[in-house]
Amino acid sequence: xxxxxxxxxxxxxxxxxxxxxxxxxxxxxxxxxxxxxxxxxxxxxxxxxxxxxxxxxxxxxxxxxxxxxxxxxxxxxxxxxxxxxxxxxxxxxxxxxxxxxxxxxxxxxxxxxxxxxxxxxxxxxxxxxxxxxxxxxxxxxxxxxxxxxxxxxxxxxxxxxxxxxxxxxxxxxxxxxxxxxxxxxxxxxxxxxxxxxxxxxxxxxxxxxxxxxxxxxxxxxxxxxxxxxxxxxxxxxxxxxxxxxxxxxxxxxxxxxxx
Amino acid sequence: xxxxxxxxxxxxxxxxxxxxxxxxxxxxxxxxxxxxxxxxxxxxxxxxxxxxxxxxxxxxxxxxxxxxxxxxxxxxxxxxxxxxxxxxxxxxxxxxxxxxxxxxxxxxxxxxxxxxxxxxxxxxxxxxxxxxxxxxxxxxxxxxxxxxxxxxxxxxxxxxxxxxxxxxxxxxxxxxxxxxxxxxxxxxxxxxxxxxxxxxxxxxxxxxxxxxxxxxxxxxxxxxxxxxxxxxxxxxxxxxxxxxxxxxxxxxxxxxxxxxxxxxxxxxxxx
Numbered sequence: 001x002x003x004x005x006x007x008x009x010x011x012x013x014x015x016x017x018x019x020x021x022x023x024x025x026x027x028x029x030x031x032x033x034x035x036x037x038x039x040x041x042x043x044x045x046x047x048x049x050x051x052x053x054x055x056x057x058x059x060x061x062x063x064x065x066x067x068x069x070x071x072x073x074x075x076x077x078x079x080x081x082x083x084x085x086x087x088x089x090x091x092x093x094x095x096x097x098x099x100x101x102x103x104x105x106x107x108x109x110x111x112x113x114x115x116x117x118x119x120x121x122x123x124x125x126x127x128x129x130x131x132x133x134x135x136x137x138x139x140x141x142x143x144x145x146x147x148x149x150x151x152x153x154x155x156x157x158x159x160x161x162x163x164x165x166x167x168x169x170x171x172x173x174x175x176x177x178x179x180x181x182x183x184x185x186x187x188x189x190x191x192x193x194x195x196x197x198x199x200x201x202x203x204x205x206x207x208x209x210x211x212x213x214x215x216x217x218x219x220x221x222x223x224x225x226x227x228x229x230x231x232x233x234x235x236x237x238x239x240x241x242x243x244x245x246x247x248x249x250x251x252x253x254x255x256x257x258x259x
Numbered sequence: 260x261x262x263x264x265x266x267x268x269x270x271x272x273x274x275x276x277x278x279x280x281x282x283x284x285x286x287x288x289x290x291x292x293x294x295x296x297x298x299x300x301x302x303x304x305x306x307x308x309x310x311x312x313x314x315x316x317x318x319x320x321x322x323x324x325x326x327x328x329x330x331x332x333x334x335x336x337x338x339x340x341x342x343x344x345x346x347x348x349x350x351x352x353x354x355x356x357x358x359x360x361x362x363x364x365x366x367x368x369x370x371x372x373x374x375x376x377x378x379x380x381x382x383x384x385x386x387x388x389x390x391x392x393x394x395x396x397x398x399x400x401x402x403x404x405x406x407x408x409x410x411x412x413x414x415x416x417x418x419x420x421x422x423x424x425x426x427x428x429x430x431x432x433x434x435x436x437x438x439x440x441x442x443x444x445x446x447x448x449x450x451x452x453x454x455x456x457x458x459x460x461x462x463x464x465x466x467x468x469x470x471x472x473x474x475x476x477x478x479x480x481x482x483x484x485x486x487x488x489x490x491x492x493x494x495x496x497x498x499x500x501x502x503x504x505x506x507x508x509x510x511x512x513x514x515x516x517x518x519x520x521x522x523x524x525x526x527x528x529x530x
Binding site: 090180 | 277
């Protein structure tokens with residue numbers, strides 16, 4: 001097989017540049033295999049994060065030819081001919097080479113108010129299959145954070161990180177809001193503090209998701225429609241007034257049950 | 260209940276990796292926004308031109324047909340051509356009725372989640388394609404005026420349903436051949452396909468899916484809503500296809516009626 005040229009970003013917080021490696025291409029290799037061969041031969045100090053090599057741990061996220069992809073699931077023979085560019089995820093601060101600091105996501109994870117079930121009835125909690133199935137898709141998330149990386153709201157506007165949870169956490173909010181045992185109401189929280197309105201539904205998160213979760217259609221848009229119910233629909237507002245129903249405020253919803 | 264507040268806050272800044280360029284993509288990422296922009300621009304130009312024409316929108320008894328353009332239905336202006344008038348008319352409105360009518364279907368499409376994705380990419384470049392830098396220094400999304408008005412989508416959906424009913428009546432009336440009885444012509448098929456695609460586009464809408472059952476917490480406690488939700492969910496997955504197909508066909512329907520009404524084309528009778 002022909003040789004392959006890899007153009008890999010090398011550097012840290014002090015700066016960096018591309019380094020080019022040319023090596024023989026082996027049949028059936030994925031990008032992560034080639035990165036490992038470079039580590040084993042030419043650049044033992046090349047930093048990359050990886051774990052399962054099976055597309056299930058979400059560790060080896062990077063940008064291959066400019067698009068967020070898992071290195072372990074990207075076959076070399078499916079990339080266009082010519083040199084292959086590998087860079088770290090752009091949205092997060094660099095640690096070294098292909099490794100980024102994704103702690104922004106853990107901060108956002110901490111902000112998600114947990115499931116708030118009613119007191120346990122005598123017979124215990126009961127879940128029906130149709131309710132279990134509804135949230136199943138969202139639980140496939142492997143937290144590779146490529147949806148967060150590709151989302152232009154924070155990719156191109158660092159300042160929005162303060163008030164934007166991002167697609168990965170919107171699917172978590174959707175899972176909770178669609179949970180039949182949850183008694184919380186996070187709609188005002190989503191609108192006022194988690195930045196749901198910043199999403200302009202360009203569906204890049206769905207395009208890059210390695211688990212093929214329909215993030216936009218099944219999580220973000222349903223959440224946006226729920227926020228319309230809570231904050232923008234005058235008929236829904238009138239209905240609440242007549243039935244004397246109260247929506248939880250953002251502060252009320254943000255209170256979490258103790259672990 | 261004991262409570263716990265989140266205390267960790269987001270730390271902004273930090274050096275990002277990779278070169279300072281707008282993108283590193285090697286594929287033809289620009290193709291999709293260019294195609295979208297071309298098609299939507301062409302549709303806006305054509306529909307604006309057609310709306311101001313105020314003629315050749317109805318094929319009537321003179322040629323034994325009852326075909327009306329979807330851009331002009333219901334014809335509610337004072338000076339609608341004979342036979343095209345709806346039961347009620349907007350007294351004093353002497354301009355093209357399309358100028359009144361098109362507000363609603365265009366509003367429905369303008370606030371549609373699928374079209375939003377398309378025109379934010381194609382026209383606003385926010386972003387033009389995935390992992391390509393957007394063209395703006397700051398970004399507030401749909402949190403402020405005017406884009407916060409996208410939240411009225413469900414009201415345009417309701418209006419769209421009314422128009423679907425009216426266009427379905429038009430499609431049924433297209434089987435009428437005044438002076439001859441009933442029959443099927445190419446025009447009949449065109450109006451029926453148009454009405455069917457508009458129904459599919461409306462019923463596959465995300466707001467429709469939400470209103471049918473997406474808003475409930477528990478499907479097991481809302482069996483009928485769950486059933487409705489399961490009916491529209493497969494349609495919702497094809498919303499993009501219906502959006503484009505109905506856009507093309509609604510314009511083609513107007514073109515067809517216009518050509519027949521102007522005498523440039525004969526509406527061929529099938530049976």
